Amino acid sequence: MKQWIEKQRYLIDFTLASLARRKTRNLGLLGVYTLLVFVLASVALYTHALRVEAAKVLAASPEVILQRLVAGRHDLIPPGYLEKVGRIRGVQKREGRLWGYYYDAVVKANYTFMVPNDGTMAVKRGEIIVGPALERSRGLAAGNGISFRSYSGKLHTFIVEAVLPQASELVSADLVLMHEEDFRAFFDYPAGHYTDIALSVANPQEVRNVALKLAAALPDSRPILRDEVLRTYASIFDWREGIVLALLSAAILAFGILAWEKASGLSADEKREIGILKAIGWETGDVIKMKFWEGLLISLTAFLVGFVAAYVHVFYFAAELFEPVLKGWAVLYPRFQLTPHVDGLQVATLFFFTVFPYAAAVLVPIWKAAITDPDAVMRG
Amino acid sequence: MLSRPSTLALLLLALAMAGFALTLVDAALPREQRKAEVEATRALVGQLGLTDLALFTEARYTRHPSQADLHSAFQDHPLALEHFPTGSLLPPPRHEAVDREATLPD
Structure with a gap:
């Protein structure tokens, strides 16, 4: 077990050194990735908390x-x-x-x-x-x-x-x-x-x-x-969440393209690196594990940091960035503090759709490059 | 030992995970004061017979979406453009049609 852990740590060391060689590019990707998770999580947390609050207080409205x-x-x-x-x-x-x-x-x-x-x-x-x-x-x-x-x-x-x-x-x-x-x-x-x-x-x-x-x-x-009133409010916030997500879809797609391009299109440098690793005796499995750590470190960091920032933004700074879109443009603006609510399913969905695609996009091309003959890979 | 990049990376990742776990704990914490405020708001809703949230006050069908008649967004003309930005962000009201064929037992 200890040996396995030590091996993974060496792989992580190597991955980090490899990431550091393209520092600006990788930091930029991490920044954009974190921002995207932050925006998506903020919208999800805000609308969910508002929906729960509306259901709680309107439960006392006339039957x-x-x-x-x-x-x-x-x-x-x-x-x-x-x-x-x-x-x-x-x-x-x-x-x-x-x-x-x-x-x-x-x-x-x-x-x-x-x-x-x-x-x-x-x-x-x-x-x-x-x-x-x-x-x-x-x-x-x-x-x-x-x-x-x-x-x-x-x-x-x-x-x-x-x-x-x-x-x-x-x-x-x-x-x-x-x-x-x-x-x-x-x-x-x-x-x-x-x-x-x-x-x-x-x-x-x-x-x-x-x-x-x-x-x-x-x-x-x-x-x-009263049931209709409650349903109206449930659907209003679903709709608003949908509208914001629709507006964000362009940004999501742009990120998708960026991440896909970064993760799937191996640069000549990266291909040569894999060729050399294989030539000096790395197994295909090791190369894949190394890249797996790369994908996991970037996507998990982006998810965790983005989510925590979104939580603080929504529940401790009253979602100041999205207020105008989600509340409306009325002159009289209610100022209210939301009670924190986290929906497990929502977090799981967000995790699945942000972390997994990136990890998968990293692994597939690496696996393709790693099973090819080192000589052919190095010659490109 | 700490000079190894993997130690630093795993430490940062553990910190981020702890932050994530803290948000879950924070959300689950009982908030007595907040609970009392929500209860008071709910009591006010009951006392005044309120039906809607005061989120969008610019038009009557956005101030009281649950009470608006189904034509209010097109009140000026069937093809009139929507006046208020909220109107385009608000879905049409979802009211179930009550069956008017029902007979009165009384």
């Missing part, structure tokens, strides 16, 4: 949201609609929700105005609770006053009662919570109308049946299930 559609567009829930919903068996709780969008011309950003239904979040008349991104963009703090011009042209002034916790920014960045009467006055909302209805269903197994009943009883309605 069914019922919208009313008119000519394919979302319309207000008229009076009497809520009562019809209440007659459907299985519906435990129903609440009319009031929310809408407001474009703030001062900072050119969109806010989501909302009336909290939950008693613990009740807001007094004339007061608002704002999201953390709003606090930043408008420089607000508790006790400050702020005016919004409504769509009817009237100016409405509110006092900021509180700011939502920064930790919840992923879901609350642009929220403005207000009293129901303020909301109706601000948007000139017709009395008794709601934006949509949130339903809770007593038995989770019954959610789909309740949705079917709702669709049958109220043909102009569109029930949106």
Whole structure:
């Protein structure tokens, strides 16, 4: 065993000396290789962590949201609609929700105005609770006053009662919570109308049946299930990951060509080296082992360094390099810290697709050169 | 002994592997404070009945992708160009068609 280890170490010594002879070329290759792994791993880690986070927090969203559609567009829930919903068996709780969008011309950003239904979040008349991104963009703090011009042209002034916790920014960045009467006055909302209805269903197994009943009883309605919300988010991040990978595919292909050219096209020097090694008594197996170490040292170093750098970039520097692509271009930008999550399968896939092809591309041409007669190889 | 290039290379490789193992350990570490924050966010989602992440606030169908009606991206004209960059990065919503043929037992 000791002898075997010693032999491998001599092979590594020889490989490193051989790599050092073409230092710039090999260091350049290692650098590009590491960068590629870094980019791929960053995208994979970031989207996976965001997907897990979204699934965790949105698990508490309403079981069914019922919208009313008119000519394919979302319309207000008229009076009497809520009562019809209440007659459907299985519906435990129903609440009319009031929310809408407001474009703030001062900072050119969109806010989501909302009336909290939950008693613990009740807001007094004339007061608002704002999201953390709003606090930043408008420089607000508790006790400050702020005016919004409504769509009817009237100016409405509110006092900021509180700011939502920064930790919840992923879901609350642009929220403005207000009293129901303020909301109706601000948007000139017709009395008794709601934006949509949130339903809770007593038995989770019954959610789909309740949705079917709702669709049958109220043909102009569109029930949106919590499952669909969760699936929408899963697919959004899959899609974004895919788009980024598609944009990166040119870089991946370019690297593929570079690595293939470097690994498979043996230079005259390398061929001569193999010829000499064989002529002085190296076996084919030794030459292959030597090249195997070369491939493994380069690809494993690139993978490990690239992955660790990506992990630190995503979870300790908030993925600053990819933020604009993955988050969007909105004026109000949520600032959030992701909880580190590593998906074993994702790491294994990344490892397989970055380390193995290079190792294989190194070995095949060497094996071809190593089984040829030394004399023929040296003459080239 | 250390002067041998193989010792140095294997040492560096072992260091990189240790770094890799550390990332896995770091990801598995329990984070009580972070957990409490996620719980608080989840409670807020429940209290307010929120349905979407505030990631892309520029248009209503990107702010609430799960609530957007299926035509919102083409609201101005069926062939109108997309106004917002996020719109081109966002997939069309995936809503399962609810079977409207179902009969009401009530």
